[in-house]
Amino acid sequence: MDATLGKFVDDFAALVALAQQAQQPTFRGENLLDRLDAHLKTDVRDLPTVMEEISAHRLADADIALAAFAAEDPESVLLGIGGGDQRHHMSLSDILQHASHVGGFPVGQPDYTNLAVGPAQQRQALALGMRLFRRHGHPLAVLMRAANPRFGQAAARLEVLCAEPAALSEFLTDFRERMRTHSVLKGQVVSFTMEEFGASGAGVTFHERPHVAAGDVILAPGVLARIARHVVEVAEARGNLRRLGQHLKRGVLLYGPPGTGKTHTVRHLLSRSEGTTAILLSGGSLAFISEAARMARALQPSIVVLEDCDLIAEDRSFGHGPQPLLFEVLDAMDGLDEDADVAFVLTTNRVEALEHALAQRPGRVDLAVEIPRPDAEQREALIRLYARSLGFGTEAIAQAAERTAGTTASFARELVRRTVVGASARGNDPGDADLLAAVGELMADAEALTRSLLGSDGGEAHGRELPRMHTTGQPMAAGASGSFAYTSELQFDPDEA
Numbered sequence: 001m002d003a004t005l006g007k008f009v010d011d012f013a014a015l016v017a018l019a020q021q022a023q024q025p026t027f028r029g030e031n032l033l034d035r036l037d038a039h040l041k042t043d044v045r046d047l048p049t050v051m052e053e054i055s056a057h058r059l060a061d062a063d064i065a066l067a068a069f070a071a072e073d074p075e076s077v078l079l080g081i082g083g084g085d086q087r088h089h090m091s092l093s094d095i096l097q098h099a100s101h102v103g104g105f106p107v108g109q110p111d112y113t114n115l116a117v118g119p120a121q122q123r124q125a126l127a128l129g130m131r132l133f134r135r136h137g138h139p140l141a142v143l144m145r146a147a148n149p150r151f152g153q154a155a156a157r158l159e160v161l162c163a164e165p166a167a168l169s170e171f172l173t174d175f176r177e178r179m180r181t182h183s184v185l186k187g188q189v190v191s192f193t194m195e196e197f198g199a200s201g202a203g204v205t206f207h208e209r210p211h212v213a214a215g216d217v218i219l220a221p222g223v224l225a226r227i228a229r230h231v232v233e234v235a236e237a238r239g240n241l242r243r244l245g246q247h248l249k250r251g252v253l254l255y256g257p258p259g260t261g262k263t264h265t266v267r268h269l270l271s272r273s274e275g276t277t278a279i280l281l282s283g284g285s286l287a288f289i290s291e292a293a294r295m296a297r298a299l300q301p302s303i304v305v306l307e308d309c310d311l312i313a314e315d316r317s318f319g320h321g322p323q324p325l326l327f328e329v330l331d332a333m334d335g336l337d338e339d340a341d342v343a344f345v346l347t348t349n350r351v352e353a354l355e356h357a358l359a360q361r362p363g364r365v366d367l368a369v370e371i372p373r374p375d376a377e378q379r380e381a382l383i384r385l386y387a388r389s390l391g392f393g394t395e396a397i398a399q400a401a402e403r404t405a406g407t408t409a410s411f412a413r414e415l416v417r418r419t420v421v422g423a424s425a426r427g428n429d430p431g432d433a434d435l436l437a438a439v440g441e442l443m444a445d446a447e448a449l450t451r452s453l454l455g456s457d458g459g460e461a462h463g464r465e466l467p468r469m470h471t472t473g474q475p476m477a478a479g480a481s482g483s484f485a486y487t488s489e490l491q492f493d494p495d496e497a
Contacts, residue, residue, distance in 0.1 A: 032081055032105045033096060039077075039132045040139050040163055047161050049093045050168055054156040055291065056147040057192075057204040058179065060115045062156060063125035065178035066144060069133060069171070076133035081143075082108030087128070088151040092143050092159040113146050117184040119206045138167035186299045189270060191280040192288040209274065210267040217268045218381045218409065219261060223369060227252060227265060230367045231343045232272045235301050238341050249336050251344040251364045255351035256371035259410030259455025262347040265371065266305055269345065273303060282307035286325060293332040293342075301341040309346045310353040326357045333364045373408050373457065376401050382412035387435075390416070396432035400439045407456040414454055415442060 036044040054062050070076040081087045082105060087095060095105055110129030117123045127146040132139070141161040147153055158175075162168035189207040217224050230252055238248055254262045270278050277299040279292045286306060296302035312325040333344050346365065348354055358365060374382060380401035387397070404411065419438040423430035441447065451457075 030107050032079075032107050035079070035107055035132075036096070036141055036161065040141060040161060042163050044141070044161055045096050047163060049091065049096075050160045050162075050172070051091075052158040052160070052172060052175070054158065054179075056154070056156055057185075058183070059113075059146055059156045060117050060123050060125055061179045061183045061185070062144060062158065062175075063115075063123070064182060064184070065175055066126075066131055066142060066158075068178060068182075069135065069142075069175070070131045073133040073135070076131060078110060078129060078131055080108040080110035080129050082106040088148060088153075092161070116204070116206055118188065119208045121206075123184075135171055136167065138162060138164045140168070140171060180298050183299055185295065186277055187275045189278040189280070191282075192285040192292065207280070209278075210271050212264065212268040212271045214268065216385060217261065217265055218374065218378050218385060219265070219371065220375075220378070223371070224265065224268070227254070227367070227369055228269065228272065231269050231303065231345060235273070235276065235341055235343070238301070242339055248339055248341045249333075250342075250366050251333060251346065253346045253348065253351075253354070253358075253365045253368040254371055255348045255354075255368065257373060257408060257455045257457065258349045259408035260371045260373055261409045262371050263307070264409070266345055266347065270303065273301075275301075277302040278305065279303070280305045280307070283311065286312055286329060289325075289329045289332045293336060296342045297336055297340050303343045303345060306344065306346045308348065310348040310350040326354070330357065330364045373406060373455075374412075376405070379404055379407065379412060382409050383416065386413050386416040387419075390420070390430055392430075392435050393432045396435050400435055403439050403443060407451065408454055411442070411451065411454040411456045414450075415439065418442060 033044065040047070070078070081095065087105065090098065098105065111127040112124045112129075113127040114122050115125050125146070126144045127148075128144070130141060130143045132141050134140070139162070143159040145153065145157055145159070147156045160168055160172065162171070185204070189209050191205050191207065193203050193205055214224060214228075230250060234248065234250060242248065254265060256262060270276075277296065279296055279302065281289060281292055281304070286309075289306070292304055296304050306329060309326060309329065312329070336342055344364070346354075351368075351370075380397055383392075383397050383400055400415065404415065415435075415438055418441065419430050419435045422438055422441075423434040428434070442450065
């Protein structure tokens, strides 16, 4: 081989070596495998990885609990895993096995995500990071990952390494207990979102607890007290009830036309339940009932509100079997222990749609209360409530109440708003004449659809009897019932009826 050919072979060999070197990752620091071997004092590739799945909306709880464990060890370390997107596709076991090949994974910076932990609070939580610490003398390595649908991870999870199985088991038991007792969800008012990993915080939206005084809830005498006694006062007497062997789990059904004050009543119950975890489900989010029941049990005392249950009485689209979703709701209610301090509050615009389901699943609902359209006295009280800063005369309010027979609380609110809008358009402050003019406008035949959308019914005004329930729970269909608007009432507007 002449000198020219020899030089070509040497140059080609150097080129291949450079290409192989370029394929290897460039380490800015030590290899992850070496770091874990040193901390756990063993070859970590020989250790089993124990995985603990965490609901996506509990990631903040997991981050708080894990940080607390690490804080107990002054020498604890937080580190990340380098290696690009490949680290997201691989389990910790796969990462460690891969690390034994050429290149491996370097120690890098942790990844973080911002999570809602209250109505106006955020927490920066680990999205991908590993904590190394010692607990009762035993070294542990705990990798935490956030849910990441992009990489096929629907749930968050922990991946734990420890050479002592008993120490690992004890850690996971204590971890679950801290998740339960120090949850950011405990005592909050939350709702599930259909967008599982949306901007509201991993599928959960936090709400300010409403403040609705009893005087702002206009119902027939004694009705609100009966509901509050079953939902709120049972919780206040939980100690005595448990001592006397009485169950705490309870279900309340509020039924009646839309706009009569069912949601407003629920908001009053929440305002009287400071420190109680409240979980709000409506529409498609009722598909999360099983998770809501588990959360309610873990974070009791709890209230689970199921809005507009009639909409899913025959709906199988969200369920996983042949039965309607409502049956899954009732089964989830039945799955809780009798001594669980959990109140289920169901609302419906069409009680007849629920009766068959409730009859097949007896015992889930202990109290059914009708919230009917208000009578003349209650309509007058509602107009006074919504017009309390406007100074209408007593006679004008009485006339307005008398002329709006068959309407709802939502109608009374719209009446006052329409009065103010009309007067303002004329450049005047609203007065008695404006109120009565708005009554005439809204009660005209041209506004029939508006009244229907507000839950009102012309039956009372025309001498027709409205539907009522027998004490046996069977409906009396006396005459035609009114139209119903199938919209969710679960809106936290401080003036909502």
